[in-house]
Amino acid sequence: MTLAEVKSIQTTQNQSKNDQILLEVKNLKKYFPIKAGVFRSTVGWVKAVDDVSFYIKKGETLGLVGESGCGKTTVGQTILRLIEPTGGHVFYNNVDLFKLSKGQMKKYRSKLQMIFQDPYSSLDPRMRVKDIIAEGLKAAHIGNTKERYEKVRDYMQRVGVSPTYMNRFPHEFSGGQRQRIGIARALVLNPELIVADEAVSALDASVQAQVLNLLDDLQQEFHLTYLFIAHNLSVVRHVSDRVVVMYLGKVVEIANKHEIFSDPLHPYTKALLSANPIPDPTVKRKDRIILQGDVPSPANPPSGCRFHTRCWLAQPICAQEEPKLEEVHPGHFVACHFWKNLEDQNK
């Protein structure tokens, strides 16, 4: 039995013991207005996130993957109400976050934290590192200045940045160290859920591995739940327990990672996997799928199934009727009229 198999059995056992849902996203919608003319009147809507539903179990890492413009970042930001949603619900421990007032939301802010993509623009260049990390504590009125800096020291140590550097400014650190500082800033508030939006995409390969390992260690130590948003499938495969695949504002497939990677049931997922370059020149790709054309604009998405313009399995019905996200196997959701054909092909 390989190590991966042992781990997969262990995770299933853990899951049956601990299937508590921490966060549930229901019919989430976020439309951005398109304004034009002298009076900036609204001429249309970009449906960045259109009726998205999924849940995150306590202690797991849920990967959210898709290409640029698919709405994955908007999902992350609306869950935390960094931008206000157009519709839907987000239940955190059975509390609907979208129904809370701004003041009530404040109480939940420390439990839901975010790590951003760009370690250069996500840290205020005029603040010292200790103040960047302590800012959340200050906003939440936790401790006095001395206690807060004590905590800063502690958490800098934990993420692997020497606390002797706490008086320095962000520009004095490398990209990897800055990302660690961003992680410390999120962690210091003792959160339950961390939304990591492309947290390692700006880092070089060798440093990326350091940060991924750190996130893994911290999850064990602090029992964290991650929503890990990324475009890189290899990274998502490495960190996630389950994976949500998005295309043009819609969820097209949800499954645990083993099923997503070995038995994808949505043609888009399959194409995405097939397009991912494998760092091994001797691997021969059979039936390589290269999608034609570009991702359509979310301001004017195709009718029916939004993927039908690029799909090699598309039939007339795909242009007319939008497929529903259905649970086709336990825990495996897919939104495609012809997922059965793909399943047969996979065999």
Place this chain on the structure above:
Amino acid sequence: MAQKLLEVKDLHTVFHTEDGTVEAVSGVNFEVYQGETLGIVGESGCGKSVTSLSIMRLLPKQTGEITKGEIIFKGKDILKLPENEMRHVRGKEIAMIFQEPMTALNPVYTAGEQVAEMVELHLGMSKKDAYNYAVEMFRKVGIPMPEKRVYNYPHELSGGLRQRVMIAMALSCNPSLLIADEPTTALDVTIQAQVLDLMRKLLKEYNSSLIMITHDLGVVAEIAQRVAVMYAGQIVEYGDVVTVFKNPSHPYTIGLMKAIPRPDVEVERLISIEGNVPDLFHMPKGCRFNNRCPYAIDKCMEMPPLFEVEPGHLSRCWRYKEIKDLLKKEDGVDVGRG
């Protein structure tokens, strides 16, 4: 064996900055044969882009300078050419594809005009012929409705289409050597697959050679026949792609391969390379990787030369012979994972 098209010999490129002079490329040697693709792979700041700008002689005039070395292209040292002759080489004989097509294309000219300009200049075509030629090139690189697209400005095109325009522009004069600097890094993975597929097809058709500069080992594995791994301004490993991926013989190459998660294989934990890439002002003494290398010994305080591991496969490591045994002893992990 195919003909040698380009040979870079002992290239040294420096930058004069306010804080002093730094060497970004320190003694790089490689060759490119007719019709082959050489991948140059490394992390940011390793000198891979500066190497390509040196070949094109496009270094910033005030600050960049090639202090030593030869770049032999078709038997001639192009570093010795006067600028006006170099201009005929650039674009016509050696063309470049840049990472960010939005900044590399001129925003005030239509996509078609920019391709037409190349052939007017280098092939002496008339304006009308050049326009028709541009339409033809657009069709060749798979741009839909080329008759219409030639009238579009770069901002009206998607990222994938812009990169196709760049490729059309680069190939328009049928150059013998293409240099592509991270051509697919800014693109989504499904679009990246399209562009790589197109490049592979066109290289075959034109029998052109390609230098593919990238940080992505996956891209190298897909498109290159030979690879040079760069670290801190030097080539640390060089050879045939299959050999280097299956039998990596420099600790940095090995580290990189263990550090990246793979789409096809699951590992429990990534093995990261400790520390950061050294900055150019504070290079470690001796081997430039010695401060991050798990196998460093006293000898590594001296700069190692490139040793020949097997014919055509070079490694800049004093312990290149033992490295495989060291790895096996360490964790029984199959390095190439193959």
